[in-house]
Structure formats: structure tokens, C-alpha cells
Ligand code: SF4
């Protein structure tokens with residue numbers, strides 16, 4: 768009422784959408800444990816999941832074999848989806864996210880059932896989570912990492928304390944395991960992309976190692 772009307776020039780000019788627009792649902796399949804919660808809670812029954820069980824050999828001699836679910840199919844029928852977001856809310860493993868992508872119209876309604884490859888492609892269009900409020904509680908993962916770093920720094924700062932990086936010092940690293948100084952050998956750890964809601968992707972998995980969602 769109080770704003771001047773503006774003619775959208777789409778498709779020549781892309782609209783400026785709010786960052787948390789509910790355009791389409793992206794799947795981060797590494798986080799999906801095939802728990803079926805999303806499919807069960809979807810009011811429209813428009814999520815289709817197929818899986819099979821795989822036996823994982825025992826990690827130690829005499830240990831028990833474990834079985835885990837392997838995802839075969841994950842599809843969402845967007846001709847039925849009502850964009851309620853329940854599936855995203857209930858996913859305990861942060862495998863589903865809203866993407867602002869909206870250009871997926873089809874001329875045949877049957878083509879609106881999108882399979883896991885397409886859902887995964889949309890995952891990379893999910894925006895980064897908004898920054899926390901200044902007074903918000905620090906996420907548990909960050910707080911744990913910060914405390915460990917502070918403890919290490921305090922131990923190093925103590926006069927006469929053994930240098931944890933000195934191979935001769937008690938508790939120092941084993942030289943056999945120390946990577947080549949050139950950086951060409953040894954292993955390095957990398958962190959995954961950071962998630963949306965908590966993409967945040969911050970909770971654990973069963974079986975598959977947990978990765979974080981998009982940045
Ligand atoms: S947004 Fe709602 S209707 Fe659409 S797939 Fe998720 S739970 Fe089902």
C-alpha cells in the first residue's frame with residue numbers, strides 16, 4: 768500500500784528473494800541415514816525412499832558384525848509437496864535443507880518428481896546460515912574446540928612445560944609419525960563445508976561419518 772508498484776523484469780532480471788526462501792528442497796545425502804522419518808512425517812506422502820541393508824564386518828577380532836542402511840533412492844514429488852517444511856524440521860541428521868532455487872517448472876507434471884541427483888545439485892544452492900545473535904550461546908562444537916585450544920596454549924605458555932611439538936620432550940610427537948616438513952607426506956585433516964541450519968549439519972550419524980552441510 769505504501770510502496771510504489773514495481774514491474775518485475777523476470778526472466779531478464781532475477782528477483783531478489785529473501786535468503787530463507789522456500790524454493791526447493793536440497794538433499795545432503797552423506798548425512799542421510801535412511802531413518803525414514805521425513806517420509807513418515809510428510810503430510811502428502813510425497814517423499815519416496817528405497818534402501819537396502821549392508822553388513823559391515825566387525826572392526827575387531829571377535830567383534831560383532833553391524834548392519835547399516837544404504838540409500839538407493841530418494842525422490843520428492845514436487846507436484847504434491849506443499850512446502851510445509853516438516854521433512855526438514857524432523858530430519859535428525861541435517862540431511863534436508865531449503866534452497867531458494869525456483870526455476871524447475873516442467874510442462875509435464877510427472878517430471879516434477881525429482882530424484883536424489885537433482886536434490887543433491889540443489890544442495891549447493893543452499894545459503895549459509897545466518898550469523899548468531901551477539902548474545903547467543905556458543906554452539907557446543909565450537910565451545911569444545913575453543914576450550915581444547917585454550918588448554919593447549921596454556922600448557923605451552925607454562926615456564927618449563929614440555930613443548931608438545933618437541934619430539935624429545937615427554938609426551939611429544941613420535942618422529943616416526945611426524946609428517947615430512949615439506950608437507951608432501953603424511954596426512955592432513957580437512958573440514959567439510961559448513962551447513963545451513965545448524966547445516967548446520969552439525970549432528971551425528973549412524974554408520975556414515977557425519978559431514979556438515981553447505982557453507
Ligand atoms: S515440505 Fe512438507 S509436503 Fe513437501 S516433502 Fe517436505 S514434508 Fe512433504
Ligand code: SF4
Nearest residue numbers: 799800802803805858
Ligand atoms: S529424516 Fe533425514 S536422515 Fe532420515 S531418511 Fe529423511 S533425510 Fe534421511
